[in-house]
Amino acid sequence: MQSLGDKYKNWKANLKKKFIEKNTYVERLENRPPNVTVEDWKWLVDYWNKPEVQAVAEKNSGNRALLEVLHTGGSKSFACYREDMTTEDYEPTQIDLFMKTHAKKNGKVTEILVCKHEKFDEYLANQESASLTPNEFYITATGPVRHGCMHGYGLGAPPSKVLGPKTSGQSSFGSYSQVCNKLGNVLNEMDQLKTNMCERIEERVQEETKKIEERVQEETKKIEERMEERIQEKMMAFMAQYTQQFQQNRR
Numbered sequence: 001m002q003s004l005g006d007k008y009k010n011w012k013a014n015l016k017k018k019f020i021e022k023n024t025y026v027e028r029l030e031n032r033p034p035n036v037t038v039e040d041w042k043w044l045v046d047y048w049n050k051p052e053v054q055a056v057a058e059k060n061s062g063n064r065a066l067l068e069v070l071h072t073g074g075s076k077s078f079a080c081y082r083e084d085m086t087t088e089d090y091e092p093t094q095i096d097l098f099m100k101t102h103a104k105k106n107g108k109v110t111e112i113l114v115c116k117h118e119k120f121d122e123y124l125a126n127q128e129s130a131s132l133t134p135n136e137f138y139i140t141a142t143g144p145v146r147h148g149c150m151h152g153y154g155l156g157a158p159p160s161k162v163l164g165p166k167t168s169g170q171s172s173f174g175s176y177s178q179v180c181n182k183l184g185n186v187l188n189e190m191d192q193l194k195t196n197m198c199e200r201i202e203e204r205v206q207e208e209t210k211k212i213e214e215r216v217q218e219e220t221k222k223i224e225e226r227m228e229e230r231i232q233e234k235m236m237a238f239m240a241q242y243t244q245q246f247q248q249n250r251r
Contacts, residue, residue: 025049043200093133 025045032041047053081100085092092100 043203046203047196 028045029042032038036044048057078097078101082092082097085096085100
C-alpha cells in the first residue's frame with residue numbers, strides 16, 4: 001500500500017510538472033496528457049488551482065529547499081546500489097551506502113556532508129572497540145528513523161529488517177506504534193478522499209442543475225414563441241373574418 005501510495009503521488013507530481021506549467025487556465029486544460037481523460041484532467045487542474053492546495057505546494061517546496069542533505073545517486077535506486085556493493089563475504093552498511101550516494105562524481109561534498117563523513121570515518125577507524133553496530137551508529141549520526149523506513153535503504157525497509165529483531169517489549173511497542181501511525185494515515189487519506197469525492201459530486205450536481213435550467217429556459221422560450229405565433233394567427237383570422245362581414249353588410 002505504501003508503495004502504491006508513493007507511486008500515485010509521484011505520478012500526480014510528474015503530471016503537474018510536465019503539463020500544468022502554463023500561463024492561463026485555458027492553456028492548462030488544453031495541455032492535457034494523452035493518457036488522462038478530459039473529465040479527470042479538468043478535475044486535476046481545478047484541484048491544483050485551489051488556494052489551499054497551492055499553499056500546501058508552496059510549503060512543500062520551501063521544505064524541500066531547506067533540506068540539508070540530498071543524495072547524488074540519480075534515478076538508480078538504493079536497492080540497486082546495495083546490490084552492486086554486496087559480495088559473498090560482505091554486505092554494505094548504511095554508512096557504506098551513505099558515502100556512496102552522497103558525494104559528487106568529482107568527490108566534492110557540502111560542509112554538512114563533510115561533518116557526517118568525518119563522523120563515519122572516525123567510527124570506522126575505531127569500529128573494533130565501538131559499542132554500536134555500523135547501522136546503529138548511522139542512526140545516531142543522521143537522526144531517528146521516520147515513516148518506518150531506514151535512511152539509505154529506500155522504500156519498504158523497516159528497522160527490524162536492517163537492525164535485526166528487537167526485544168519483545170520494544171517489538172510490541174514498535175508494532176503498536178506503527179499500526180497507530182498507519183491507521184492514522186489511512187483515516188487521513190479516507191477523509192481527504194471523502195472530501196474530494198463530495199466536491200466532485202457537488203460540482204457535477206451544479207453542472208447538471210445548470211444544464212437542466214438552460215433546457216427549461218429554452219423549452220419555455222419555444223412554448224412562448226409558439227403561443228405568440230398562434231395568437232397572431234387567430235388575430236389575423238379574426239380580422240379577416242370581421243373585414244369580410246363588414247364589407248358584406250355595407251352592400
